[in-house]
Amino acid sequence: MKILFMIRDPFVDAYPKLIRDAKGLADEVKVLYTDNGIKKEDLLQEVKDVDIIVVAIVKIDQEVIDAAPRLKYIIKFGAGYDNIDVHYADQKGIPVTNAPGLNAESVADHAFGLLLSASRSIPQKDKEIKTNQWELSVGHEIYGKQLGILGFGSIGKAIAKRAYGFNMTTLASGNYKDYGTADKWNVTFVEKEELFAASDFIIVSTSLTKHNRRMVNKALLNRMKPAAFLINISRGGLIHEQDLIEALKQKRIKGAALDVFEMEPPQNELAMLPNVIATSHVGGSTYESIQRIGNLTIQNISQFLRNEPLEFVVTPNLNK
Template sequence: MAEHYRLAILDDYQRVAMDHADWGSLADHGVTVTVFTKHFGSEQEAVATLADFHIIIAMRERTPFPRSVLEQLPNLDLLVTTGPANASIDVTAAADLGITVCGTEGSPTAAPELTWALILAFARNLPMEHAALREGRWQSTVGFELAGRTLGILGLGKIGRRIAAYGAAFGMTVVAWSENLTAEAATAAGATLVDRDELFRRSDVVSLHVRLSPRTESIVGAAELQLLGPDGLLVNTSRGALVDEDALLTALEEGWIRGAALDVYNHEPLPAGHPLLSAPNTVLAPHLGFVTAESYDAFYGGALEDVRAWLSGSPIRRLRP
């Protein structure tokens, strides 16, 4: 190991990383901290910028670390991701290259609360009404109520179970599907187990909460969107690649579904001119699901703990292949 360590904190868009952990305390361990507030435009830019760093703190999946990047970072010893997992880090490649990868805890409530905010914002047309009010117009649209409607949850894990509870609190009927979900587990969460097609066919609102993997990529395509139908709302605060984006754009343009409330996208940050930015019947957020003070305390505080533990020779929360 080097006697002096260069640590990079990536993608600090709001310039708050230094406020959520005592990074200055690492100076006694020979660690200097550099914060990057802008997203790297390419893999080549990331490699060129990070080649001299020994420790990298990655904010979720904002900057990917495939094998092709890791192989070009010869000084990298420790890679920390905020959150307990990161699909954009090739953990196998890291292990092959002798790079330790660690994670952190996160907020259990930040993403579910943002999910419900998007649902309510869409149901009552809040973005449109907000803009209209500022322009001097009063009551421009007619919304719809959630009570009495059916909420479909694709993926009844930790987040999905919270969404089920929110739906029940709003008087909704809750149905759920995930690959290994049992009827007993669904009932315990206040939901009814249905098959995937039935979930889309029956639901007025479908919210996605499955983990992205080769099996779940594009799990929502044209067939599912057509089953959801012209009165259905698709909500995605999980990962953009769960949805076939071309099919979604067609569904929005041709009215297959009522609309979509999205926090995640195939390409992030969403580039200027992207067709979703002009698609009808959408409520869009810039991946805010984890962006809360409480979540950042857990992320950055945990990342600092990971660095200290690694410096002491006893890494914690290691991610392994």
């Protein structure tokens, strides 16, 4: 049994017990460092003799799956599995599991960090100080403001809980509606068009699917208030980046704070705009969340090897 880990490079250093535990379960464990990218031809070679793939952001498509004739199980090290061809894996009888909700608190923390940073220009002021500039600037309070959350899953609900502490009025939009949690944190469900028009801060926290790619486009951006901020801690593909660039350059909205981009690292000017705060897809990267996901990973590998039911199977036909 050979396990190939392709998780974010700092994750291995943050939780070395993960690899040690995996080595106790398999004949061979290999860690492939991929944060600086990996060529497709190299990836195809690396997977040809593996039985289990543990992956964070590397794309596992049909070609990769076909290049791994021994592949029996794919584990997503995180929640969003849009980088894995789940339906093709399902057709091949290969289960795919993920770790929903285990990084929700970390991502929600980061979302509010971006929100506060945008509202008070904290990164910009830090940069000025470090270049010997001392200038007054006027920011915005978030206390009592209107927050819009696009997507009300585990992360969206964790964000709503934090917003309640800031006495924010919260709107939410999405297919999943947890009315009990919404009532608890004073959240009102609306259509996304109303959410974009009414909110002072909008946080994108919905999963990326083939149906909602680039859903945040010019039509929605044009509904935003001129003083509003857009924050994305989910997937870059949810935003039409060129439309956002135009809105920011033309100052149709106040600014954006982005942890994710359609291409990572970003290949366009979006992250370089002065009214954009950018981080490098680190929303879920905390010691605590890595440990939780790592423990689930080892648990699922153990259960797979014992032919026991797996936790959080996302392959449709195998999740029955």
